[in-house]
Amino acid sequence: MLAPDIPSPFTVAIAAPAKINLSLRIIGKRPDGYHQLESLMLKLKLADRLLLKNREDDRLLFTCGGELGELLPADENNLVVRAARAFFAHTGRPAGVELRLEKKVPVAAGLGGGSSDAAAALLGLNKLLETGLSRAELAALARPLGADVPFFVQPAAAAWAEGIGEILTEAATPKLGWILLVNPGFAVSTQWVYQNFRLTTGHDPFILGRPMHPANSAGSREKKWLGQLVNDLESVTLARYPELGRIKEELAASGADGALMSGSGPTVFGLFADRATAEQCLEKMQARYPHVFLTRPLALD
Numbered sequence: 105m106l107a108p109d110i111p112s113p114f115t116v117a118i119a120a121p122a123k124i125n126l127s128l129r130i131i132g133k134r135p136d137g138y139h140q141l142e143s144l145m146l147k148l149k150l151a152d153r154l155l156l157k158n159r160e161d162d163r164l165l166f167t168c169g170g171e172l173g174e175l176l177p178a179d180e181n182n183l184v185v186r187a188a189r190a191f192f193a194h195t196g197r198p199a200g201v202e203l204r205l206e207k208k209v210p211v212a213a214g215l216g217g218g219s220s221d222a223a224a225a226l227l228g229l230n231k232l233l234e235t236g237l238s239r240a241e242l243a244a245l246a247r248p249l250g251a252d253v254p255f256f257v258q259p260a261a262a263a264w265a266e267g268i269g270e271i272l273t274e275a276a277t278p279k280l281g282w283i284l285l286v287n288p289g290f291a292v293s294t295q296w297v298y299q300n301f302r303l304t305t306g307h308d309p310f311i312l313g314r315p316m317h318p319a320n321s322a323g324s325r326e327k328k329w330l331g332q333l334v335n336d337l338e339s340v341t342l343a344r345y346p347e348l349g350r351i352k353e354e355l356a357a358s359g360a361d362g363a364l365m366s367g368s369g370p371t372v373f374g375l376f377a378d379r380a381t382a383e384q385c386l387e388k389m390q391a392r393y394p395h396v397f398l399t400r401p402l403a404l405d
Contacts, residue, residue: 114155120224170206187225212291214367223256285397297368341369
């Protein structure tokens with residue numbers, strides 16, 4: 105997605121949207137240790153922004169700025185740099201570009217910020233250098249960077265993710281009103297959450313061996329999802345951080361139609377049909393938590 109108002113001297117700007125998981129079911133575990141899942145993922149208007157421009161030499165220069173830029177490494181450990189290296193290795197082009205990430209989406213928050221930034225690098229370089237890589241080629245570059253990166257490379261605002269997250273089926277954007285994101289200000293390791301998730305049928309017969317889709321069409325899956333906000337990873341993250349459960353309860357008490365942790369957490373979101381009610385809750389939450397955002401699905405005005 106192109107981002108407007110490109111500041112000089114940059115020539116291309118790409119928005120890197122956050123995401124939430126409206127549904128996340130863990131349905132099995134592969135022999136290599138990765139968990140198999142089914143999740144309905146939705147891009148949001150809340151976004152980072154990646155700025156790009158050509159350089160006269162063959163150096164790759166990357167910097168971080170924005171509200172949260174100081175929290176990120178500006179070296180080879182950043183997914184933007186890793187994505188750029190993969191792009192240049194694939195295309196054989198010299199790495200003569202400058203990239204600047206304006207960071208707004210909280211880090212290690214369950215909102216896919218790093219994955220989205222990596223996807224923005226692939227999309228932005230493809231545009232800047234006019235290399236004409238197809239979506240399939242970009243998806244192939246995205247997969248080794250992280251399970252969520254292919255979701256941000258594909259153009260749909262909503263998609264069902266299966267496998268370890270790399271098998272994507274475009275979905276209609278759910279007709280939601282306002283989405284209030286509450287991040288408590290600490291990071292949660294996705295790896296730690298998955299390592300501590302226990303596959304069991306003791307408390308929920310749907311966790312093992314029963315994917316959520318009752319029929320082959322995406323429409324049927326969307327009907328199955330409606331009104332059933334669920335995230336199996338809450339069993340791990342909320343047990344370690346009970347404050348997240350209290351945030352969910354407060355969102356519901358403040359008029360949210362539903363509340364759920366996104367991804368592996370710790371961000372919790374509330375769904376509001378009414379903007380005024382959402383703004384009242386926003387004001388209350390901002391007084392207590394460092395990162396609170398009111399946003400909407402990417403495809404909606």
